[in-house]
Amino acid sequence: MVNLKKDNFIIAKKKFSSRLIVGTGKYKNMSQCAKAIKLSGAEIVTVAVRRVNISDRSKPILMDYIDPKKITYLPNTAGCFNSKEALRTLRLAREIGGWKLVKLEVLGDKKNLFPDMIETLKSTEILAKEGFKVMVYCNDDPLMAKRLENAGADAIMPLAAPIGSGLGIQNKINIQIIRKQTKLPLIIDAGLGQASDAAVAMELGCDGVLVNTAIAKAKKPFEMAQAFKNAVIAGRQSYRSGRIDKILMGNPSSPSKGII
Amino acid sequence: MKKIKKIKIRLNGNIKSIFVDYNLSDLINLHKIPLKKVAIELNGKIIDKKKISKIKLNNNDKIEIVHFIGGG
Numbered sequence: 001m002v003n004l005k006k007d008n009f010i011i012a013k014k015k016f017s018s019r020l021i022v023g024t025g026k027y028k029n030m031s032q033c034a035k036a037i038k039l040s041g042a043e044i045v046t047v048a049v050r051r052v053n054i055s056d057r058s059k060p061i062l063m064d065y066i067d068p069k070k071i072t073y074l075p076n077t078a079g080c081f082n083s084k085e086a087l088r089t090l091r092l093a094r095e096i097g098g099w100k101l102v103k104l105e106v107l108g109d110k111k112n113l114f115p116d117m118i119e120t121l122k123s124t125e126i127l128a129k130e131g132f133k134v135m136v137y138c139n140d141d142p143l144m145a146k147r148l149e150n151a152g153a154d155a156i157m158p159l160a161a162p163i164g165s166g167l168g169i170q171n172k173i174n175i176q177i178i179r180k181q182t183k184l185p186l187i188i189d190a191g192l193g194q195a196s197d198a199a200v201a202m203e204l205g206c207d208g209v210l211v212n213t214a215i216a217k218a219k220k221p222f223e224m225a226q227a228f229k230n231a232v233i234a235g236r237q238s239y240r241s242g243r244i245d246k247i248l249m250g251n252p253s254s255p256s257k258g259i260i
Numbered sequence: 261m262k263k264i265k266k267i268k269i270r271l272n273g274n275i276k277s278i279f280v281d282y283n284l285s286d287l288i289n290l291h292k293i294p295l296k297k298v299a300i301e302l303n304g305k306i307i308d309k310k311k312i313s314k315i316k317l318n319n320n321d322k323i324e325i326v327h328f329i330g331g332g
Contacts, residue, residue: 024330047328094299
Protein backbone atom coordinates (compact mmCIF):
# COMPACT_ATOMS: atom_id res chain seq x y z
CA MET A 1 0.00 0.00 0.00
CA VAL A 2 1.22 3.46 -0.81
CA ASN A 3 1.97 5.27 2.40
CA LEU A 4 0.28 8.62 1.99
CA LYS A 5 1.38 9.70 5.43
CA LYS A 6 4.97 10.02 4.26
CA ASP A 7 3.82 11.88 1.19
CA ASN A 8 4.04 15.44 2.46
CA PHE A 9 3.00 18.41 0.43
CA ILE A 10 5.73 21.01 0.85
CA ILE A 11 5.40 24.62 -0.20
CA ALA A 12 8.18 27.11 0.56
CA LYS A 13 9.63 24.63 3.09
CA LYS A 14 6.32 24.34 4.95
CA LYS A 15 4.74 20.89 5.26
CA PHE A 16 1.07 20.24 4.66
CA SER A 17 -0.80 16.97 4.61
CA SER A 18 -3.82 18.02 2.54
CA ARG A 19 -3.19 18.66 -1.15
CA LEU A 20 -6.46 20.47 -1.58
CA ILE A 21 -6.39 24.25 -1.35
CA VAL A 22 -9.76 25.95 -1.30
CA GLY A 23 -10.96 29.46 -1.98
CA THR A 24 -13.18 31.30 0.49
CA GLY A 25 -15.23 33.30 -2.03
CA LYS A 26 -18.74 32.88 -3.42
CA TYR A 27 -20.27 31.14 -0.39
CA LYS A 28 -23.74 32.12 0.84
CA ASN A 29 -22.29 33.23 4.15
CA MET A 30 -19.25 32.90 6.37
CA SER A 31 -20.53 29.94 8.37
CA GLN A 32 -21.22 27.96 5.20
CA CYS A 33 -17.72 28.80 4.01
CA ALA A 34 -16.13 27.73 7.30
CA LYS A 35 -18.03 24.44 7.39
CA ALA A 36 -17.18 23.60 3.76
CA ILE A 37 -13.49 24.26 4.46
CA LYS A 38 -13.55 22.00 7.48
CA LEU A 39 -15.17 19.20 5.49
CA SER A 40 -12.70 19.63 2.62
CA GLY A 41 -9.81 19.01 5.01
CA ALA A 42 -7.94 21.90 3.40
CA GLU A 43 -5.08 23.42 5.38
CA ILE A 44 -4.58 26.37 3.06
CA VAL A 45 -7.30 28.81 1.98
CA THR A 46 -7.07 31.70 -0.42
CA VAL A 47 -8.30 35.08 0.80
CA ALA A 48 -8.78 38.47 -0.83
CA VAL A 49 -7.62 41.88 0.41
CA ARG A 50 -10.37 44.48 0.42
CA ARG A 51 -11.41 47.68 2.17
CA VAL A 52 -12.73 47.41 5.73
CA ASN A 53 -16.37 48.44 5.90
CA ILE A 54 -16.01 51.61 7.97
CA SER A 55 -19.70 52.51 8.20
CA ASP A 56 -20.93 49.09 9.30
CA ARG A 57 -18.56 47.46 11.73
CA SER A 58 -21.10 44.78 12.66
CA LYS A 59 -20.47 42.86 9.43
CA PRO A 60 -18.84 39.46 10.07
CA ILE A 61 -15.07 39.20 9.65
CA LEU A 62 -13.44 36.21 7.94
CA MET A 63 -10.89 35.78 10.73
CA ASP A 64 -13.73 35.26 13.22
CA TYR A 65 -14.82 32.19 11.26
CA ILE A 66 -11.53 30.79 9.97
CA ASP A 67 -8.69 30.94 12.46
CA PRO A 68 -5.47 31.94 10.68
CA LYS A 69 -3.51 30.13 13.40
CA LYS A 70 -5.09 26.83 12.37
CA ILE A 71 -5.57 27.34 8.65
CA THR A 72 -2.90 28.96 6.47
CA TYR A 73 -4.24 32.08 4.83
CA LEU A 74 -2.98 32.51 1.31
CA PRO A 75 -3.54 36.15 0.32
CA ASN A 76 -4.45 36.36 -3.32
CA THR A 77 -4.41 39.22 -5.80
CA ALA A 78 -7.66 38.24 -7.49
CA GLY A 79 -9.15 41.24 -9.22
CA CYS A 80 -5.79 42.84 -10.04
CA PHE A 81 -5.20 43.66 -13.68
CA ASN A 82 -1.63 44.91 -13.56
CA SER A 83 1.60 44.45 -11.68
CA LYS A 84 1.23 47.69 -9.72
CA GLU A 85 -2.15 46.69 -8.25
CA ALA A 86 -0.95 43.18 -7.47
CA LEU A 87 2.21 44.38 -5.70
CA ARG A 88 0.22 46.92 -3.69
CA THR A 89 -2.26 44.23 -2.61
CA LEU A 90 0.38 41.75 -1.49
CA ARG A 91 2.48 44.33 0.32
CA LEU A 92 -0.66 45.29 2.24
CA ALA A 93 -1.43 41.62 2.91
CA ARG A 94 2.05 41.16 4.36
CA GLU A 95 1.48 44.17 6.60
CA ILE A 96 -1.71 42.72 8.08
CA GLY A 97 0.35 40.20 9.96
CA GLY A 98 3.49 38.99 8.31
CA TRP A 99 2.03 36.97 5.47
CA LYS A 100 4.85 36.12 3.09
CA LEU A 101 3.35 33.09 1.40
CA VAL A 102 1.09 34.63 -1.22
CA LYS A 103 -0.72 33.81 -4.42
CA LEU A 104 -0.05 36.07 -7.35
CA GLU A 105 -2.80 36.40 -9.92
CA VAL A 106 -2.65 39.16 -12.50
CA LEU A 107 -5.56 39.01 -14.89
CA GLY A 108 -5.48 40.28 -18.42
CA ASP A 109 -9.04 40.16 -19.67
CA LYS A 110 -12.28 40.79 -17.81
CA LYS A 111 -14.26 38.27 -19.83
CA ASN A 112 -12.06 35.20 -20.02
CA LEU A 113 -10.02 36.05 -16.90
CA PHE A 114 -6.87 34.63 -18.46
CA PRO A 115 -3.69 35.72 -16.71
CA ASP A 116 -1.56 38.53 -18.15
CA MET A 117 1.70 36.61 -18.18
CA ILE A 118 3.95 39.58 -18.90
CA GLU A 119 2.66 41.45 -15.84
CA THR A 120 2.70 38.19 -13.86
CA LEU A 121 6.35 37.50 -14.66
CA LYS A 122 7.34 41.07 -13.82
CA SER A 123 5.51 40.87 -10.48
CA THR A 124 7.02 37.48 -9.62
CA GLU A 125 10.56 38.85 -10.02
CA ILE A 126 9.84 41.84 -7.77
CA LEU A 127 8.01 39.85 -5.09
CA ALA A 128 10.70 37.18 -4.92
CA LYS A 129 13.33 39.90 -4.47
CA GLU A 130 11.25 41.40 -1.65
CA GLY A 131 11.27 38.09 0.20
CA PHE A 132 7.78 36.90 -0.64
CA LYS A 133 7.09 33.21 -1.21
CA VAL A 134 5.11 33.44 -4.40
CA MET A 135 2.68 30.88 -5.72
CA VAL A 136 1.91 31.97 -9.23
CA TYR A 137 -1.32 31.58 -11.15
CA CYS A 138 -0.41 31.15 -14.80
CA ASN A 139 -1.35 29.84 -18.19
CA ASP A 140 -0.77 26.19 -19.00
CA ASP A 141 2.31 27.20 -20.99
CA PRO A 142 5.51 25.25 -20.23
CA LEU A 143 7.76 28.09 -21.44
CA MET A 144 6.15 30.68 -19.19
CA ALA A 145 6.15 28.20 -16.31
CA LYS A 146 9.91 27.83 -16.75
CA ARG A 147 10.39 31.58 -16.80
CA LEU A 148 8.36 31.95 -13.61
CA GLU A 149 10.51 29.31 -11.98
CA ASN A 150 13.67 31.15 -13.04
CA ALA A 151 12.16 34.38 -11.68
CA GLY A 152 11.89 32.85 -8.22
CA ALA A 153 8.37 31.41 -7.99
CA ASP A 154 7.72 28.99 -5.13
CA ALA A 155 4.87 27.17 -6.83
CA ILE A 156 3.53 27.01 -10.36
CA MET A 157 -0.25 27.20 -10.59
CA PRO A 158 -1.49 26.69 -14.13
CA LEU A 159 -5.17 26.97 -14.92
CA ALA A 160 -7.23 23.96 -15.93
CA ALA A 161 -9.65 26.25 -17.78
CA PRO A 162 -10.89 29.83 -17.26
CA ILE A 163 -11.62 30.81 -13.64
CA GLY A 164 -15.08 29.72 -12.53
CA SER A 165 -15.78 27.92 -15.83
CA GLY A 166 -16.01 24.40 -14.40
CA LEU A 167 -14.64 22.97 -17.64
CA GLY A 168 -11.94 20.78 -16.11
CA ILE A 169 -8.41 20.29 -17.45
CA GLN A 170 -8.35 21.32 -21.10
CA ASN A 171 -4.70 20.76 -21.85
CA LYS A 172 -3.43 17.62 -20.18
CA ILE A 173 -0.35 17.41 -22.38
CA ASN A 174 0.88 20.85 -21.33
CA ILE A 175 0.30 20.05 -17.67
CA GLN A 176 2.35 16.85 -18.09
CA ILE A 177 5.15 18.75 -19.83
CA ILE A 178 5.22 21.28 -17.00
CA ARG A 179 5.27 18.38 -14.52
CA LYS A 180 8.27 16.83 -16.24
CA GLN A 181 10.27 20.05 -16.31
CA THR A 182 9.78 21.31 -12.77
CA LYS A 183 10.43 20.12 -9.24
CA LEU A 184 8.46 23.04 -7.82
CA PRO A 185 5.00 22.34 -6.39
CA LEU A 186 2.62 22.18 -9.34
CA ILE A 187 -0.92 23.08 -8.42
CA ILE A 188 -3.89 23.23 -10.74
CA ASP A 189 -5.66 26.50 -10.09
CA ALA A 190 -8.99 27.46 -11.60
CA GLY A 191 -11.49 25.87 -13.93
CA LEU A 192 -12.30 22.61 -12.17
CA GLY A 193 -15.98 21.65 -12.14
CA GLN A 194 -16.32 18.37 -10.28
CA ALA A 195 -14.36 16.05 -8.03
CA SER A 196 -13.15 13.81 -10.87
CA ASP A 197 -11.39 16.83 -12.42
CA ALA A 198 -9.29 17.05 -9.27
CA ALA A 199 -8.49 13.33 -9.45
CA VAL A 200 -7.35 13.79 -13.06
CA ALA A 201 -5.09 16.67 -12.03
CA MET A 202 -3.49 14.53 -9.34
CA GLU A 203 -3.10 11.59 -11.74
CA LEU A 204 -1.24 13.85 -14.14
CA GLY A 205 1.30 14.30 -11.36
CA CYS A 206 0.21 17.64 -9.95
CA ASP A 207 1.08 18.22 -6.30
CA GLY A 208 -2.23 19.80 -5.46
CA VAL A 209 -5.34 21.57 -6.68
CA LEU A 210 -7.03 24.82 -5.80
CA VAL A 211 -10.83 24.87 -5.93
CA ASN A 212 -13.34 27.54 -5.12
CA THR A 213 -16.40 27.86 -7.34
CA ALA A 214 -16.88 24.12 -7.88
CA ILE A 215 -17.42 23.68 -4.14
CA ALA A 216 -19.02 27.02 -3.20
CA LYS A 217 -21.56 26.95 -6.03
CA ALA A 218 -22.35 23.22 -6.01
CA LYS A 219 -25.97 22.48 -5.11
CA LYS A 220 -24.64 20.80 -1.97
CA PRO A 221 -21.36 22.53 -1.09
CA PHE A 222 -20.65 20.39 1.99
CA GLU A 223 -20.95 17.14 0.07
CA MET A 224 -18.88 18.55 -2.79
CA ALA A 225 -16.17 19.66 -0.36
CA GLN A 226 -15.89 16.07 0.85
CA ALA A 227 -15.98 14.74 -2.71
CA PHE A 228 -13.03 16.94 -3.65
CA LYS A 229 -11.15 15.87 -0.54
CA ASN A 230 -11.60 12.21 -1.48
CA ALA A 231 -10.83 12.80 -5.16
CA VAL A 232 -7.52 14.49 -4.38
CA ILE A 233 -6.49 11.63 -2.10
CA ALA A 234 -7.60 9.01 -4.66
CA GLY A 235 -5.90 10.81 -7.54
CA ARG A 236 -2.63 11.15 -5.65
CA GLN A 237 -2.69 7.51 -4.61
CA SER A 238 -3.44 6.46 -8.17
CA TYR A 239 -0.53 8.55 -9.50
CA ARG A 240 1.90 7.08 -6.99
CA SER A 241 0.69 3.55 -7.65
CA GLY A 242 1.93 3.55 -11.24
CA ARG A 243 -0.80 3.05 -13.76
CA ILE A 244 -0.78 0.27 -16.39
CA ASP A 245 0.30 0.97 -19.94
CA LYS A 246 -2.40 1.83 -22.44
CA ILE A 247 -2.85 -0.73 -25.21
CA LEU A 248 -5.04 -0.68 -28.25
CA MET A 249 -6.59 -4.14 -28.05
CA GLY A 250 -8.22 -6.14 -25.27
CA ASN A 251 -6.24 -8.14 -22.76
CA PRO A 252 -8.36 -10.65 -20.76
CA SER A 253 -8.29 -10.45 -17.00
CA SER A 254 -8.82 -14.19 -16.50
CA PRO A 255 -6.25 -16.86 -17.50
CA SER A 256 -6.91 -18.55 -20.87
CA LYS A 257 -5.40 -21.80 -19.55
CA GLY A 258 -7.93 -24.31 -18.27
CA ILE A 259 -10.93 -22.88 -20.06
CA ILE A 260 -13.67 -25.53 -20.10
CA MET B 261 -15.83 79.20 23.13
CA LYS B 262 -13.28 78.66 20.45
CA LYS B 263 -14.46 76.38 17.68
CA ILE B 264 -12.11 73.40 17.07
CA LYS B 265 -10.93 73.38 13.51
CA LYS B 266 -11.73 70.42 11.32
CA ILE B 267 -10.02 68.93 8.29
CA LYS B 268 -11.25 66.70 5.51
CA ILE B 269 -9.73 63.30 4.81
CA ARG B 270 -10.68 60.48 2.49
CA LEU B 271 -11.09 57.20 4.35
CA ASN B 272 -11.63 54.10 2.19
CA GLY B 273 -13.00 56.31 -0.54
CA ASN B 274 -15.39 58.32 1.66
CA ILE B 275 -14.81 61.90 2.70
CA LYS B 276 -14.74 62.33 6.47
CA SER B 277 -14.43 65.42 8.58
CA ILE B 278 -12.11 65.05 11.57
CA PHE B 279 -10.55 67.30 14.19
CA VAL B 280 -7.37 69.01 13.13
CA ASP B 281 -5.26 67.47 15.89
CA TYR B 282 -6.18 63.88 15.08
CA ASN B 283 -3.48 61.31 14.50
CA LEU B 284 -3.89 57.98 12.70
CA SER B 285 -4.32 56.11 15.98
CA ASP B 286 -7.26 58.37 16.97
CA LEU B 287 -8.93 57.62 13.67
CA ILE B 288 -8.47 53.85 14.13
CA ASN B 289 -9.91 54.04 17.63
CA LEU B 290 -12.81 56.23 16.56
CA HIS B 291 -13.95 53.60 14.07
CA LYS B 292 -13.14 50.68 16.39
CA ILE B 293 -10.88 49.07 13.80
CA PRO B 294 -9.17 45.87 15.05
CA LEU B 295 -5.58 46.90 14.37
CA LYS B 296 -4.20 43.35 14.35
CA LYS B 297 -6.48 42.37 11.49
CA VAL B 298 -5.85 45.26 9.10
CA ALA B 299 -3.21 47.02 7.04
CA ILE B 300 -3.13 50.79 6.59
CA GLU B 301 -2.04 52.90 3.68
CA LEU B 302 -1.62 56.67 3.92
CA ASN B 303 -1.38 58.57 0.64
CA GLY B 304 -0.25 55.42 -1.15
CA LYS B 305 2.38 54.44 1.40
CA ILE B 306 2.04 51.46 3.73
CA ILE B 307 2.18 52.52 7.35
CA ASP B 308 3.99 50.65 10.12
CA LYS B 309 1.13 49.93 12.53
CA LYS B 310 3.41 50.46 15.54
CA LYS B 311 3.89 54.09 14.59
CA ILE B 312 0.30 55.19 14.02
CA SER B 313 0.07 57.32 17.16
CA LYS B 314 2.92 59.45 15.82
CA ILE B 315 1.36 60.06 12.45
CA LYS B 316 -0.65 63.29 12.34
CA LEU B 317 -3.35 63.59 9.74
CA ASN B 318 -3.47 66.45 7.29
CA ASN B 319 -6.15 67.95 5.10
CA ASN B 320 -6.87 65.84 1.98
CA ASP B 321 -5.01 62.79 3.30
CA LYS B 322 -6.08 59.56 1.64
CA ILE B 323 -6.29 56.60 3.99
CA GLU B 324 -7.00 53.04 3.02
CA ILE B 325 -7.68 50.39 5.65
CA VAL B 326 -7.90 46.84 4.33
CA HIS B 327 -8.40 43.34 5.71
CA PHE B 328 -8.90 39.80 4.48
CA ILE B 329 -12.24 38.72 3.10
CA GLY B 330 -13.46 35.62 1.32
CA GLY B 331 -11.98 35.21 -2.13
CA GLY B 332 -10.82 32.65 -4.67
